[in-house]
Amino acid sequence: MFRPKLPTMPQPTGIVTPPAVIEPTTITPGTPTMPTTPVAPAPALTRPTIQLTPGTALALVGGGTAVVLVVGAVLVSMLLAVAITGASVAVCAVVLRSLLASDNRRR
Secondary structure, eight states: OOOOOOOOOOOOOOOOOOOOOOOOOOOOOOOOOSSOOOOOOOOOOOOOOOOOOHHHHHHHHHHHHHHHHHHHHHHHHHHHHHHHHHHHHHHHHHHHHHHHHHHHHHH
């Protein structure tokens, strides 16, 4: 009951082909030949130019503004959450301190 059951390995199905025999080949060194025709120089790689039309420039400015506003709203909300949490912890500390102090005065 407490012994684990090991799964059995599945047997291959279908026709099993034997491994192919690889015969070694010999390498004969050859003499390098120089090209007889002159090689033309490669053309200089130029970057494609990006043309900004007024419409695409306006779209880029609008997209950038939207990203800045969204990131700013997220950061401000996180700062506000931290400030509210800190204030609530401070209020809890003051209440606990007053409760403990009043408990000590009664005794």
